[in-house]
Amino acid sequence: MNYHPPKAKKLKLVKIGNSVGVVLPREVLATLRVDLGDDLYVTETPHGIALRAIDPDFVEAMTAAEEIMREDRDILAVLAK
Template sequence: MVELKIIRIGNSLGVRLPREVLSRMHLADGDKLILTEAPEGGYRLSPYDPEFERQLEIAEQGIREYRNTLRELAK
């Protein structure tokens, strides 16, 4: 477990990631991260993956298109 501290960065707030975390996540200056809500509560921080984003957009489109069908199946 790594403890992070919220710091002021200009007019914003942020966190500074330790070098060992950046190394283990294969991140460098300027890379993007995604913050997602975890099913068990809390949040998960992951490296940005454009393929995952594309798949998520396709899934959201399917959910919108078949909303009524999915609602019926959930009963």
């Protein structure tokens, strides 16, 4: 099976007051599962810039918490009583 990377989308930068914004097409919003007023997170990756609807710092913290809960399951069960 051949891999076909997603096609690039051209986005327009627009002036918004003293700032610059970007218009995201509906299909991009749908893919990100976001809507007006939601937060997006921009991170630098080895492959360029990533735009995500999930805070990568929160994901990292939750992953660490899950690991601690898994490792200390017995202690946490005793404390929960």
